[in-house]
Amino acid sequence: xxxxxxxxxxxxxxxxxxxxxxxxxxxxxxxxxxxxxxxxxxxxxxxxxxxxxxxxxxxxxxxxxxxxxxxxxxxxxxxxxxxxxxxxxxxxxxxxxxxxxxxxxxxxxxxxxxxxxxxxxxxxxxxxxxxxxxxxxxxxxxxxxxxxxxxxxxxxxxxxxxxxxxxxxxxxxxxxxxxxxxxxxxxxxxxxxxxxxxxxxxxxxxxxxxxxxxxxxxxxxxxxxxxxxxxxxxxxxxxxxxxxxxxxxxxxxxxxxxxxxxxxxxxxxxxxxxxxxxxxxxxxxxxxxxxxxxxxxxxxxxxxxxxxxxxxxxxxxxxxxxxxxxxxxxxxxxxxxxxxxxxxxxxxxxxxxxxxxxx
Amino acid sequence: xxxxxxxxxxxxxxxxxxxxxxxxxxxxxxxxxxxxxxxxxxxxxxxxxxxxxxxxxxxxxxxxxxxxxxxxxxxxxxxxxxxxxxxxxxxxxxxxxxxxxxxxxxxxxxxxxxxxxxxxxxxxxxxxxxxxxxxxxxxxxxxxxxxxxxxxxxxxxxxxxxxxxxxxxxxxxxxxxxxxxxxxxxxxxxxxxxxxxxxxxxxxxxxxxxxxxxxxxxxxxxxxxxxxxxxxxxxxxxxxxxxxxxxxxxxxxxxxxxxxxxxxxxxxxxxxxxxxxxxxxxxxxxxxxxxxxxxxxxxxxxxxxxxxxx
Numbered sequence: 001x002x003x004x005x006x007x008x009x010x011x012x013x014x015x016x017x018x019x020x021x022x023x024x025x026x027x028x029x030x031x032x033x034x035x036x037x038x039x040x041x042x043x044x045x046x047x048x049x050x051x052x053x054x055x056x057x058x059x060x061x062x063x064x065x066x067x068x069x070x071x072x073x074x075x076x077x078x079x080x081x082x083x084x085x086x087x088x089x090x091x092x093x094x095x096x097x098x099x100x101x102x103x104x105x106x107x108x109x110x111x112x113x114x115x116x117x118x119x120x121x122x123x124x125x126x127x128x129x130x131x132x133x134x135x136x137x138x139x140x141x142x143x144x145x146x147x148x149x150x151x152x153x154x155x156x157x158x159x160x161x162x163x164x165x166x167x168x169x170x171x172x173x174x175x176x177x178x179x180x181x182x183x184x185x186x187x188x189x190x191x192x193x194x195x196x197x198x199x200x201x202x203x204x205x206x207x208x209x210x211x212x213x214x215x216x217x218x219x220x221x222x223x224x225x226x227x228x229x230x231x232x233x234x235x236x237x238x239x240x241x242x243x244x245x246x247x248x249x250x251x252x253x254x255x256x257x258x259x260x261x262x263x264x265x266x267x268x269x270x271x272x273x274x275x276x277x278x279x280x281x282x283x284x285x286x287x288x289x290x291x292x293x294x295x296x297x298x299x300x301x302x303x304x305x306x307x308x309x310x311x312x313x314x315x316x317x318x319x320x321x322x323x324x325x326x327x328x329x330x331x332x333x334x335x336x337x338x339x340x341x342x343x344x345x346x347x348x349x350x351x352x353x354x355x356x357x358x359x
Numbered sequence: 360x361x362x363x364x365x366x367x368x369x370x371x372x373x374x375x376x377x378x379x380x381x382x383x384x385x386x387x388x389x390x391x392x393x394x395x396x397x398x399x400x401x402x403x404x405x406x407x408x409x410x411x412x413x414x415x416x417x418x419x420x421x422x423x424x425x426x427x428x429x430x431x432x433x434x435x436x437x438x439x440x441x442x443x444x445x446x447x448x449x450x451x452x453x454x455x456x457x458x459x460x461x462x463x464x465x466x467x468x469x470x471x472x473x474x475x476x477x478x479x480x481x482x483x484x485x486x487x488x489x490x491x492x493x494x495x496x497x498x499x500x501x502x503x504x505x506x507x508x509x510x511x512x513x514x515x516x517x518x519x520x521x522x523x524x525x526x527x528x529x530x531x532x533x534x535x536x537x538x539x540x541x542x543x544x545x546x547x548x549x550x551x552x553x554x555x556x557x558x559x560x561x562x563x564x565x566x567x568x569x570x571x572x573x574x575x576x577x578x579x580x581x582x583x584x585x586x587x588x589x590x591x592x593x594x595x596x597x598x599x600x601x602x603x604x605x606x607x608x609x610x611x612x613x614x615x616x617x618x619x620x621x622x623x624x625x626x627x628x629x630x631x632x633x634x635x636x637x638x639x640x641x642x643x644x645x646x647x648x649x650x651x652x653x654x655x656x657x658x659x660x661x662x663x664x665x666x667x668x669x
Contacts, residue, residue: 015666048469096449151646156395156449157589158642164582164635172628289457296450329468331577335461342440342454349444353666 014356021351033347034297034311037340044335050326058325059318069317071203077306077313078212079270083291084298084305085219086263091300092223092232093256094239099144099159100264101288102166103137107265108272109170110136112188112279115195116178122194129195130211130269137265138258140166145257149250163288174281188279197274208274213306215263220302232256267291286334293341312337366610366617368496371505374609376566378508380587381594381601382515383430383559389519389596390552391532393660395452396437398584399459400557404430404564406463409575410470412477412568419480423504423565430561431554433459438553442546445662456584464577472575479573480504502570511559516598528552532656535663545663563587582635589638593645595654604641611637 021029042055063069083100090097097103110132114120120128144162147153174186181189197207223229235242235252242249271283290312298304319333380397387394408426411418437455440446467473482502489495519525527548530538535545567583568575590608594601615630645651 017666044465048465098453147643147646151643153642153646154592157585157592158639160585161582161589161635161639165632165639168628168632168635171631172626175628289453292453293457329464331461331464331468333461334457335465338454338458338461341450342458345446345450345454346440346444348446352445 012358014358015353016356018352018354026351029347029351030344033343034340037336037343040339040343041332041336044339045322045328045332048326048328048332050322050328054326058321059314062321063314063317067203071205073310073313073317074205074209075275076316077309078208078274079267079287080290080294080309080312081212081306082215082263082267082270083287084294084309085215085302086260086267087291087295088298088300088302088305089219089222089263090256090260091295093235093253095145095148095253095257095260096156097141097159097257097260097264098156098288098292099141099162100260100267100291101284102159102163103140103261103264104268104271104284104287105163105166105170106136106140107133107268108136108279108283109173110139110265111269111272112178112191115191116189122192125192125195126197126273129273130266133265133269134262135265137263137268138261141257141261141264145254145261148257149253170279171281174279178279180278186281190278191273195273196277197270206274208270211266211270215266216302216306223300223302228255264291289334290337293337297341297344362617362621364493364496366613368500369613369617370497370606370609371501372571372609373612374605375505375508376563376571376583377587377590377608378512378602378605379559379566380563380584381590381605382508382511382598383556383563384587384591385556385594385596385598385601386515386519386528386559387553387556388591388659389532389656390528390549391535391656391658391661391663392438392441392549392553393448393452394437394553394556395449395588396433396455396459396584397452397560397587398580398582399452399455399457400430400433400437400560401564401567401580401584401587402456402459402463402578403433404561405568405579406467406472406564406575407561408565409475409477409568410467410472412479413472413475413575414470417478419478419569422569423480423562426565426569427558427562430564431558434554434557434560435550437557438550441662442549442553445664448660448662460578467575467577474574474576476574479568480570504566504570512598512602519598529656532658535658539663539665545665549663560584560587586634586638589642592651592655593641595651596656597654608634608637608641 042052045055046052063073083104086100086103087097111129114125114129114132140162141159144153144155144158147158148155171186174188178188179185180187199206200209223232231242231247231252234245234247235249239249242252267287268284271287272279276283294305294308294312297308315333315336319328319330319336322328322332323330380401383400384394384397404426407429408422411422411425415421433455437451440451440454441448480502482500489500491499519528527538527543531543531545531548538548539545564580567580572579586608590601590604593604612634615633618625619630
């Protein structure tokens with residue numbers, strides 16, 4: 001700063017770099033900015049004609065006093081967790097996987113293929129569907145990953161374009177040969193009992209929560225204790241440094257995209273087999289963007305992803321009842337997520353800088 | 360021959376929104392601000408244009424102006440986030456898309472704008488000129504915005520390459536530190552570039568509803584904002600190539616419904632996939648030439664951190 005003497009004398013608002021903030025202070029800022037985002041969202045909702053007391057009831061009272069609603073939140077949170085992990089893994093290697101939804105679609109298509117063609121004995125059917133879903137997701141990310149590695153094609157746009165291609169392929173199946181023969185509706189036929197994730201015994205909570213938590217543990221181990229996690233941290237900090245250390249960056253990107261695609265495929269499976277018991281034409285909607293936002297809010301930390309997913313799931317379940325009882329479009333949930341993330345992103349400015357007013 | 364004339368006469372209508380959008384993106388990104396929110400600005404413009412026509416009445420040019428201005432309004436928020444608060448530009452762009460999807464869906468439902476057809480902007484009637492064989496329907500039977508777009512390109516070309524304002528814009532995109540040292544206000548220039556750029560993105564969105572579909576439904580832009588971003592890379596951030604890219608894409612988009620009309624049987628959803636698949640091919644083709652990768656403004660995506668300079 002001292003090298004710009006006349007800058008300091010200028011009147012008005014000036015920025016100064018802060019010393020790095022302690023973890024506790026950062027956490028306080030995070031909570032404050034999430035609260036600000038929620039506050040703005042609630043103001044919008046009140047302007048749309050929902051009373052304040054109704055908001056309190058729908059988002060807090062009914063969710064945390066009813067076991068049924070609480071279990072709905074937990075079920076909704078599982079695919080969010082996995083989508084968040086899929087985003088986080090890729091971001092660690094600076095690969096922006098915006099194609100989570102397309103990979104979810106191909107994951108669910110692969111799992112549904114196993115289900116409707118009755119491949120393998122019933123006892124291992126779920127395991128087959130799980131594996132197929134993961135591989136379906138991998139299949140759909142391979143092209144963007146390859147194009148990124150070989151030709152440096154911007155992965156943000158390529159993965160996103162792949163979403164639209166996957167969606168139209170899904171419609172092609174659901175309005176064509178995969179249409180439910182018993183009802184004629186454009187969704188796949190209902191999965192058999194042994195193709196649906198089993199219940200855990202409390203309310204409607206099912207095995208998807210177990211899968212989500214297991215994946216969090218695995219990815220946490222991968223990030224924190226494994227050799228590969230160290231490589232990822234180096235690559236995240238600086239790809240030049242990684243190159244000088246002899247890390248094969250393209251190989252790391254390939255591994256990371258495969259893991260990310262696999263997780264996205266699983267995410268699709270968790271929605272179709274864990275929530276909807278069939279493949280519908282909109283099962284994936286919003287999970288891709290939500291996954292990215294969740295991973296951003298959690299700073300790519302798997303445990304954080306678990307926490308933020310619970311918050312997002314609460315918004316979804318609250319939003320669903322607002323939709324039913326107050327005719328508030330479900331897009332409001334999307335808007336709330338965007339506003340919260342915007343507030344948190346903006347708060348980083350205040351973590352880094354101090355504003356100095358001199359008049 | 361009839362097929363060819365019919366096809367080509369539809370090209371300008373399909374190319375115009377791409378041309379407008381890419382123009383906006385280039386103005387924005389030439390200043391070094393990476394704009395991945397294009398889809399969001401397009402959506403907001405599309406909804407506002409439709410909203411004006413439904414709520415106010417048959418005033419297509421006001422609707423188009425409002426479409427552009429509402430793009431700018433969201434653009435101001437985006438600009439504030441990325442220039443003043445220095446938010447990661449990728450994240451900020453994605454937030455804009457998400458925000459716009461939620462906002463347009465909520466607002467259009469609250470205002471009851473969904474699925475309401477309106478008259479919109481019709482093609483210009485140039486009378487006798489339309490009668491000229493071949494070039495009549497292709498060149499003289501278009502809506503006014505098609506011709507305006509060409510005018511916008513000429514004006515933008517003049518400003519970007521021939522004036523000191525344009526020089527500053529390009530300099531900020533290449534080397535903001537140098538502009539800062541020379542006494543230029545990097546933040547202000549970028550904020551202006553974003554505001555003007557998002558105006559054209561909003562206008563492109565307005566074109567989709569006011570001129571093309573003449574109706575609003577959620578997510579009507581259907582990923583065209585992303586195609587616009589891909590076209591910017593194809594255009595190497597240059598206006599002349601941008602126009603070329605938009606026309607090529609217009610040809611492709613105009614060809615798809617024509618094929619069905621002359622009886623080429625293609626599975627419906629594979630036809631709908633084509634624009635995205637072709638965009639992907641265009642991106643691959645662009646990157647086969649190493650020149651393209653280096654064509655991006657040098658500071659694209661990097662926030663200007665005066666206080667952190669060493």
